[in-house]
Amino acid sequence: LLCERKPVQGHAAVAHDDEDILHAANQARHAAHLQLMEEALHNNAKERARRFLLIDTDQPADKVHAEVKRRSLSLFEPRPEWNHATNALCIVGRRETNRHLFLDRRAFLNSYDYRIDPEGASLLGILRAVVPVCGGINLEYYFSRVDNYRLGAGSKLPHNVVGLIGVANGMDGDLRPGLPQQMVNIHDPLRLMMIVEQRPEVVLRVIQQHEGTYEWFRNGWVHLAVIDPVTRTAWRFEAGQFHLYQPLTPQVERRQLADISIHSREETLPVFIIH
Structure with missing residues (x-):
C-alpha cells in the first residue's frame, strides 16, 4: 500500500493507492489509520488557520479544515496560504x-x-540534503522580507506569468527574483537555526568533510547549534568551532494546547512546553 502526502495550496491531502489489495485484517487497520490521518489534517488546518484573518478558529477542527479548503480555491484571496512564512529553525x-x-x-x-x-x-x-533545502527556503523568505521591492517580487496584484519561468509586473516589466509581498508580511527575517542532536565533536568532523555543506555554516547563511545527547548541554558553532551556549531563559513556560488564547491570537507565539 502506497501512501503519498500531497500538499495542496491552503491545505494538505493524503492519497492512497492499491487499497483494494488489502485483506480483511489490514483493511480494518487501514480504516483506523485513515481516521487518524483525517484527524491530523483537521488539527493541522486549525493550528495554522489562526494566522488567517477571516476564519473563526473557535469552530471544531473539521469545520475549520473545510474553511481552509474553500479559501485555497478562492480566486479573490490574495493570501490563500502562508506556506513557509515564519520558518526559523530546523531540528535534526x-x-x-x-x-x-x-x-x-x-x-x-x-x-x-x-x-x-x-x-x-x-x-x-542528512545535512547535505536538509541544509541547502531548508536554508534555501529560509533565505528566500529572508531576502524577500528584508527588501521586498528589490529582492522580492513586490505586490502580486500586477503580476503576469512569463513563459512559466517567473512573473513580471504588467506586460514589459523585469522578472521578479523573489516572493510577493502577500506571502511574507508576517515573516520575521531570521536566518535559519539548525539544531542537531549529536556530540559536537562528531558534528564538526562531519560538516568539515563536505565543503559545500560546511560553507553554509562557515559563512553564516545558516546558524548551527548542537545538543549533546549525553550531557544535554547546548553548543553554538562560531568561527569554525563549537562553543558552550548558555540559554537566556532558564525555564520554558508550560501551557495547555487547548488554551483558547493560543488559537485566537494571530501573532507569532513563543516556544512553550505542552502539558
Missing part, C-alpha cells in the same frame, strides 16, 4: 526530544537517532 534529531514542545509551525523536523549512528556516518547525508 529524535522526535521524542521535541514532541512536547509548541514550536508554532516555525520548525522543519528531520528524524535522526544518534544512538544508531554514534559516529555520524549517516549524518552527512
Whole structure:
C-alpha cells in the first residue's frame, strides 16, 4: 500500500493507492489509520488557520479544515496560504526530544537517532540534503522580507506569468527574483537555526568533510547549534568551532494546547512546553 502526502495550496491531502489489495485484517487497520490521518489534517488546518484573518478558529477542527479548503480555491484571496512564512529553525534529531514542545509551525523536523549512528556516518547525508533545502527556503523568505521591492517580487496584484519561468509586473516589466509581498508580511527575517542532536565533536568532523555543506555554516547563511545527547548541554558553532551556549531563559513556560488564547491570537507565539 502506497501512501503519498500531497500538499495542496491552503491545505494538505493524503492519497492512497492499491487499497483494494488489502485483506480483511489490514483493511480494518487501514480504516483506523485513515481516521487518524483525517484527524491530523483537521488539527493541522486549525493550528495554522489562526494566522488567517477571516476564519473563526473557535469552530471544531473539521469545520475549520473545510474553511481552509474553500479559501485555497478562492480566486479573490490574495493570501490563500502562508506556506513557509515564519520558518526559523530546523531540528535534526529524535522526535521524542521535541514532541512536547509548541514550536508554532516555525520548525522543519528531520528524524535522526544518534544512538544508531554514534559516529555520524549517516549524518552527512542528512545535512547535505536538509541544509541547502531548508536554508534555501529560509533565505528566500529572508531576502524577500528584508527588501521586498528589490529582492522580492513586490505586490502580486500586477503580476503576469512569463513563459512559466517567473512573473513580471504588467506586460514589459523585469522578472521578479523573489516572493510577493502577500506571502511574507508576517515573516520575521531570521536566518535559519539548525539544531542537531549529536556530540559536537562528531558534528564538526562531519560538516568539515563536505565543503559545500560546511560553507553554509562557515559563512553564516545558516546558524548551527548542537545538543549533546549525553550531557544535554547546548553548543553554538562560531568561527569554525563549537562553543558552550548558555540559554537566556532558564525555564520554558508550560501551557495547555487547548488554551483558547493560543488559537485566537494571530501573532507569532513563543516556544512553550505542552502539558
